[in-house]
Amino acid sequence: MKTLLVGINAKYIHTNLAIRLLKVNSDYPVDIKEFTIKDDPDKVLEYVNQYDLVGFSCYIWNIEYIKALLKKIDRKVIVLLGGPEVSYNPKEYIDNFNVSYVIKNEGEIAFNSLLDALINGKPINHIQNLVTKDFENETCEIENLKLLKSPYYLPNDLKNRITYIETSRGCPFNCSYCLASRENTVRYFDLNTIKKDLLYLMENGAKVFKFLDRTFNLNKKHTLDLFSFIIENHYPNTSFQFEITGDILASEIIDYVNKHAPKNLIRFEIGVQTTNNLANSLVDRHQNIEKLFENIKKIRDANVIDLHLDLIAGLPNETYESFSKSFDEVISLRPLELQLGFLKFLKGTKLYSEIDLYDYKFQKDPPYEIISSKTLSRQELDKIRVVERVLEKYYNSQFMNTTINYILDNVTSPFNFFLDFGTFYEQNYSWFKYNLDDLFVYLINFLQKINFKNIDYCKFLLKYDYLKYFKIKPKIWWKRLSRKENNNLLRKLHSSILSNYSLDELYRYGIVERYENLYLFAIYMEKRQDVFIYEKK
Template sequence: MKTLLVGINAKYIHTNNAIRLLKVNASFEVSLKEFTIKDSNEKIIEEIKEFSPKYLGFSCYIWNIEQVKQILQEINLPDSTIILGGPEVSYDSEYLLKDYPVDYILKGEGEIIFDKLITSLNNGLDISPLTNISYKKNDTIINKPIVEIKDLNTLKQPYYLIEDINDLPNKIAYIETSRGCPYKCSYCLSSLEEKLRFFDMETVKKSILHLMENNVKTFKFLDRTFNANKKTLDLFDFIINNHYPNTVFQFEITGDILDPKIIEYLNEFAPKNLFRFEIGIQSTNEHTNSLVNRIQDKEKLFNNIILIQDQNVIDLHLDLIAGLPKENLESFKNTFNEVYQLNVKELQLGFLKMLRGTKIRNEYKIFDYTFNETAPYEITSNTDLSNDDLNDIHNTEKMLEIYHNRGFFKNVIFDITKAFNSPYDFFNALYAYYDENNLPTLRYQVFDLYINLINFLKINLEPSLYKKFYDLLKIEYLSLSKIKPKLFFHEKEDKKLKQDIYNILVDKTGKDINYFYKYGVLAIFDDYYYVFTYKNLSMKKYQVKRPL
């Protein structure tokens, strides 16, 4: 029996763990094919048909379900049994069985049921005793209950496939230390899982070592609350003592329950940027959090974030969700402003998605939600946020992404926001300036971003404050590049002054003066002259104090 599992990933660097887990835990041979959402349906269908599978499975997620549905309508494989699995089909499967050429849907964890279903079908056995599946029988849809795997340590790990070895250095490795979540946030699919269960930590460590030995650089842990594991510190310590150069380990952390002693330990012993923490704050409105069954101690959360920031060892990413119940525009602005003041490296402003099967989707009428019927099911309004309100937040998010998250202004943008009524108001006003002047927000050069920001500040700040930020932006811009950049400013040409400054630097550094003429850029400020040099993809900064 030829069995093929297909993964359609969001990006090439992503790895589909799900199809690998089904393969290694099957008692029969399974072939895998991976694509990305940029691949055409024609290409995917052609490769599937060339394989001519008896059993064809698709791994379904929010980013690929619309493409999978298109492929199902186009593929025409009457001799193949088609199976869907994954979070996108586990909790709302009936419409797929009714409207698409699908034979079976695997629900929840698939490692055991996949093996049992294919074995039963191939041997003509009765499938009625099986759990975790939905299927159609005599025009009636049969929905069997989801039963979780009690002992995760009975599963084989997906990291040792020989055919993956050559690609490992170019891929993100996804690691599980647990499944399930101790929380029941009504917008999250993890809230539908019954129990929090753990993998053996020594097995996890062995997998990490194997992947590092095969040149994996980026590890992303799939645990919804990594620090719910009592062995959190043990794994952190293992990584600190065994990591390979230039590796990065990313974790989803629940910030208010993170033990400050763990943070202090990492601040003292972890190399800078070895760890990346993603902390979902979502909202600081307590009433809103209560309506989505979210428990959060803001004081502990913020104190822990400040402690993480203290030594700048851990790379920190925070998440917000716009559109949660009873959080109107003013409340969301307050959430945004409170969190932005923490001044983390990256703040992702996301929008509520009405995921199939979640409590908030099932109860959407309570808060009069409207949302897109196709994935990713983003909301368009609710009782407290109009479509215009959401567009206003989207506009702010675009500028936040460009001017904060991408790191082009990392040492100055936070201070600039303080010159406005609030961070939200700054980013929102900046978007309005872009819109009024038809400036591009998708295709641009860093040079253009600086010019646009400077022009915006010039018309919104009083002259002395504008001058202060203009000078800071000059330093930031020149510090950003590794090659001599195109300049947005032009110093008054004074050959004698330049020669005098370069001679001072020759005396200080012992370098030939031609080095500074060839590789240097002179920037003049009130108190100092700065010379930035760019050679061999390396920038160096020199400072000369101006005479009184």
């Protein structure tokens, strides 16, 4: 039986860990193939129709693409589905599509058992997690993950893709909007095997690692052990991202990483979600906000760990006012990135069963995002989406950090500033068609419109951020000083802070701007680039 497992990824850089795990833990030959949601469906169909049994790994981002394939796939192909998007409504797919089998939740043992039965003519009605048109068996977890074979030794383009790592499965928490809350038993893979895998992956070119553990810092000994190993054995230009529950993060862990890790090696993703205690309690989140913020500030101030924070708009009892308050409180922590997400309604979660309780309206197709609730109108959520667009384009993009942080330090409400700017942006410009220099000009135009204080200083900072972003001399979007004025300033600075350059180099390659007693200097040479602000006393 020719068997194929298919991963349909959102982007090429992503990899599908699930199909690799099923392949290496099968006693029978299995091929794997990855596509993206941008690939031509006809070419995907041409490929999969060569096989007898084809399994698709189903997620929120690819299920519509897979549904379209299922409508056209050759009827002689036996179709198997797995993954979180089909685990809680398997009969829907069996009844409405050319699907023979669904494996719910963890599939390594079930998939191997199914292949064994189909190849050798054995019964299948005993296979845990398996669903057919005739039966739906109970869902079971794999108790001993240490028995599973490692999926990381298959041929792969490691240099140009994200490598996903599991060191545990399950989550001890009960957040009612999250499917992970269904797996309360936390089980661990063998740590020595993980270390061996990491060394192999780095030796073979892997650069970006994302750990899939729902709460990586749950077990302090496990966490410190792996952090110590990564810090001592990492290769140059590698990075490691972890999902961290911030309010239970031990100070010992923060102190250890801050003291021993180089900058940009470790990245923490911390889900704040909301600072509204009632909203937290209604989704069964019990979060110590004071301790959470204390830990985040400790991480931020050391500036060693890259900090990514998450917010969710639309939780129960969240109002427009309470969410904007959460936004302002969280962005005041100045994380490297702040992701503003919108509540999604996933089948299988407790919150999905409470839709009527909170009068939720949401998209019926993926990603099942909130449209409105009892306490948040559609219009209010549309405003929050405007804030999210500005946040992504101007804050998370990190190309004008100095200016944005200065502005946010000098406004009453960052949320309202982003909303007003986003409204102005939508009225005058396109979210999609622009050059980088346009974004700087758009911001200046808005600041002028609202008579922002110290507008000239903001322009000066924007020039600095713009010049700092480039490695070669960029297009200049502002009116520069005359050549004579520019060279006069360069000559003055040459005698004080620029004596390591010749005057000829400064005249040919140097750029200087001035604001009061501040000088912005930039130079772009073949093997040397420098941009800084100098304050003349």
